[in-house]
Amino acid sequence: MCLVMLLGPGAAHAVPQPEDFDGTDTALRLDSLGPAALEPGGTLSAEITITNTSSQTLLAPQLEVRTRTPRITEREQLEQWQAVTAPDDSGTPVGTSGVAGDLAPGASTQVRVAIPAEELGYSEAPELWGVRRLSFTLVSEETPLVSLRSFTVWRPSGVSGGIRASMLVPVSSADPAAQVTDPTAFTADATAGALARTRDTALVDGVDWMLDPSLLDPATLVEPQEPEEEPTEDPDPDATAEPTTPAEEGTAGPPAPLEAADQMRLALQEGAAGRTVLGTPYAGADLVSLSEADAPHLGGRARIAAQDAWGGSGVTPHGQAVAVPEQQLTGEELQAWQEEGSEAIVVPSSLAAAGRSDHVTPSSVVMLESDAGSTPLIAPDEGLSAQVSMLTPESADPVLTRQRILAETAAVASQDVSARQHLVIVPEDASALDPEAVDAMMRDLQDAPWVERVPLSQLLDAAEQGSVTTDPGDESGAVLSAGTLRPEDVPVAEGAAAQRLAPRATADLEAASERLGDITSVMEDPAAADAAELLLLAAASTGHRGDEQEAREGADAAVARTDELTAAVQVVPVSEYTLVADAAGVPITVRNALPTPITVQVLVSSDTHVVRIGDPETVRVPARGSAQVTVPVEAIANGTVTLSTTLTTAEGVPLTDPVGVPLSVNPAWENWTTMALVIAMGLLVVVGVLRARRTGSSRRAPGVKVPEDPAVLASTGRSQPAAGTMDPPRPGTEGQEESR
Secondary structure (H helix, E strand, C coil): CCEEEECCCCCCCCCCCCCCCCHHHEEEEEEEEECCCECCCCEEEEEEEEEECCCCCECCEEEEEEEEEEEECCCHHHHHHHHCCCCCCCCCCCEEEECCCCECCCCEEEEEEEEEHHHCCCCCCHHHCEEEEEEEEEEECCEEEEEEEEEEEECCCCCCCCEEEEEEEEECCCCCCHHHHCHHHHHHHHHHCHHHHHHHHHCCCCEEEEECHHHHCCCEECCCCCCCCCCCCCCCCCCCCCCCCCCCCCCCCCCEECHHHHHHHHHHHHHCCCCCEEECCHHHECHHHHHHCCCHHHHHHHHHHHHHHHHHHCCCCCEEEEECCHHHCCHHHHHHHHHCCCCEEECCHHHHHHHCCCCCCCCCEEEEEECCEEEEEECCCHHHHHHHCCCCCCCCCHHHHHHHHHHHHHHHHCCCCCCECEEEECCCCHHHCCHHHHHHHHHHHHHCCCEEECCCHHHHHHHHCCCEECCCCCCCCCEECCCEECHHHCCCCCCCCCCCCCHHHHHHHHHHHHHHHHHHCCECCHHHHHHHHHHHHHHCEHHHCCCHHHHHHHHHHHHHHHHHHHCCEEECCCCCEEECCCEEEEEEEEEECCCCCEEEEEEEEECCCCEEECCCEEEEECCCEEEEEEEEEEECCCEEEEEEEEEECCCCCECCCCEEEEEEECCCCCCHHHHHHHHHHHHHHHHHHHHHHHHCCCCCCCCCCCCECHHHHHHHCCCCECCCCCCCCCCCCCCHHHHC
């Protein structure tokens, strides 16, 4: 006996049904259908909403329920059944219901129907369990108008066995750098947009993740600011200054991530327990392109950032994974990712198509064997993944889709297979899904006795341990696999080719990454560089493959952000130094606009050898402040030189371009040689004076023009002409000598 409950708008004024009335103007929506497994003694229950979308009254509408007793043995029959658009009027209805009155234009009514299982005529033989066809046909005045086709799963007593199923959802942002480049848009996306739907879908019980670790590591948002105190005039060249600290360091408050990004981190961090989490490259970084373009620094930073994100969040990934789209699927591409350390690769369903048939559906795993090792390729079940992808907020009939998903799993489970079958569902776009519909679908699978909902890790572990088989009759407990592939045997779709990032953009990103690494090494809190690094890695993501213009724009924005960060540390230029002593300390002022203290070396050099400069000095500069350091300079000669000041890391790597300042050198003495000569001459004068005093001489010896008498000179110290050497007196001079 068929039990029906009639709900309707009440009787409408009866008018003849027009002959040209088109049933397609009437919509049927399946609101519920159960149970998941119909057993002997059970009752098939359904709720269907009828909506008259035409401009004419629907007279005496009725709903007829029909079924087909033969079970569906091939999955393609599911699509064939639902592809029929004509009203189903074949055979006798197993149930009929009527609406209380006519249905006016635009009106809707819900019909609830309950049919005992024994009235459906299904065989109770255990081997004949499986999917049965159902149709719900709207009839008006005995004319079939439109049908809704669905399925039920008949499961009599004595049935055992089933399949395993896992659902893997990519959890990532369409633009990982949006939290830096457009915080407002990111906040809207993370709270009520596509990213929020992705998060809510990922948090559905039983869903596994392929997670971008950048979502667990929100960037610290900081903007370089001018120091609060700066020198107002050139420093005193003769002063010996010590580092100075602003009165209120860091008054702008501690840097912090965007609130929406931090809430996303917390939700994922708390929801990861009990799931299989596969880690993707940080911010989608294209490790293959970076490796082939010889960009080791940026590739290394992507790996380190991922490790830090996992370690900081407490989430432990089961392995590293990547998804390769069909238009890039080649053997070389798969092996390249394998060599970059991918422990699982999600590939299009078509890759395993050769191993699938309508009679036996293998598990969603293919083993890639190459010189780099053995890596499981996850080939999602095409039928299930396509159906789950239809569970969007815009879906007209999500319950009908959920019934199709149950039918797909039952069709596989009822195949004559002894080996374990493990199907993986990977929706095309997780951000487009309706989390509530996905949650209901996962509960359907949980209630289905032929489905064991398990984490994806079970399939990966079986593949890693070699517990797979290609024999459907294998009863050892091994997982039925589509087999193995060598890279050269990978089928390539028409037009498919490996793509890479634009070389010039990659080179610019690598150079910027090296500069960012240098400035980060002098920071006390490296989080100040988070935003710049996220931009660099996001600009090097696989999403920029094949689009040189987009790659160029992303690289330019990332490089500009890095340059802005490195420019926040500067040497404050002065007009001129003057050195008036032989040696003095030249004060150098270092300015830091970053929100974290830094420690740098001040390296000073000159363009000539007029001065000698001391060893580099190390100075700690407070956050958003400045400090002075004195560099010893020693004069060697007079002249004008240019002092060039460069800030470097502790290892001597330059952080800034040289800043040149003229230096006038005017020492008291030109060099040490002149000083030594003056001292020597002074000593000779002193010795002569002391000697004169010791001998007692009080007047000068008379000058003579003839040889002196050495005996007299030695005994008396007086100068006297030698005997016989005096010239005869000149005329008129006689007697002058005696008169003296």
